[in-house]
Amino acid sequence: MVKEIGLEGVALGEPAQVERGVIVERRSFFTVAAAAFAAAGLPGMARARRLDERRDAFDYEDFLAEAVPAAKSLVADTSIKGQDRYLFTLAALAVRLGDVAPPQMRSNGPGKFIGANDGGDPFVVLHWRMEAGARIEAHPHIYGNVVTLGLEGEALVENYEVEGPRDWLAKQPFAVRRTVSQWLTRGGVNLVNLERNYCHGFTAGPNGARGLDITTRLLPRQDSPSLIVGRALDATGARFEATWQYD
Numbered sequence: 719m720v721k722e723i724g725l726e727g728v729a730l731g732e733p734a735q736v737e738r739g740v741i742v743e744r745r746s747f748f749t750v751a752a753a754a755f756a757a758a759g760l761p762g763m764a765r766a767r768r769l770d771e772r773r774d775a776f777d778y779e780d781f782l783a784e785a786v787p788a789a790k791s792l793v794a795d796t797s798i799k800g801q802d803r804y805l806f807t808l809a810a811l812a813v814r815l816g817d818v819a820p821p822q823m824r825s826n827g828p829g830k831f832i833g834a835n836d837g838g839d840p841f842v843v844l845h846w847r848m849e850a851g852a853r854i855e856a857h858p859h860i861y862g863n864v865v866t867l868g869l870e871g872e873a874l875v876e877n878y879e880v881e882g883p884r885d886w887l888a889k890q891p892f893a894v895r896r897t898v899s900q901w902l903t904r905g906g907v908n909l910v911n912l913e914r915n916y917c918h919g920f921t922a923g924p925n926g927a928r929g930l931d932i933t934t935r936l937l938p939r940q941d942s943p944s945l946i947v948g949r950a951l952d953a954t955g956a957r958f959e960a961t962w963q964y965d
């Protein structure tokens with residue numbers, strides 16, 4: 719979510735209310751994560767099997783206990799499919815979280831606040847809050863992928879990709895396509911893969927928004943621009959002229 723941050727420096731429970739189909743879906747998600755654990759021969763699986771997803775709370779410590787070994791096992795494959803597997807596995811665990819206590823946060827621009835929850839390896843868990851109407855301008859993720867989890871309120875999240883070969887230093891306008899336009903609400907996730915949906919921007923709704931960015935650096939850090947999205951290029955309304963803007 720944040721364009722640039724010194725990552726090293728910052729530091730179901732209602733089965734009766736949930737339709738049967740929804741429960742089945744969640745179990746399907748769990749099966750995906752279970753398969754990843756089993757394939758990797760990870761010890762976390764045994765504990766996960768003891769949890770009753772419908773009744774047992776899954777708190778931040780539970781998340782770390784499951785996510786850290788899984789992430790360590792899967793992070794080495796940085797192909798597009800490898801990143802998808804990594805991100806979906808983290809997301810499948812993140813959606814089991816209830817709330818996560820906000821850490822100390824600092825200002826990250828007008829109406830925007832950012833901090834980090836302790837723990838996480840190889841990922842860092844950023845915790846952000848946006849006041850109503852606050853915006854995070856669209857920007858590419860050049861060296862780190864992200865699972866964004868909504869915890870409170872709602873924010874419009876839009877993801878973009880460059881059409882054709884991408885050049886982070888391009889001075890001339892180029893075409894982008896909006897690949898995702900999503901109202902992120904509590905429990906929802908948005909994924910940024912370095913090869914897919916790799917630009918994202920946020921606009922907080924009328925109630926503001928709060929959530930996590932579970933971010934993992936895969937490549938050396940480098941300057942990252944903002945993505946300035948211009949006029950629509952055709953009747954789809956989802957292809958735009960765009961430029962990079964470096965501060």
Ligand SMILES: [Fe+2]
Pocket residue numbers: 719720721857859918
């Ligand atoms: Fe970002």
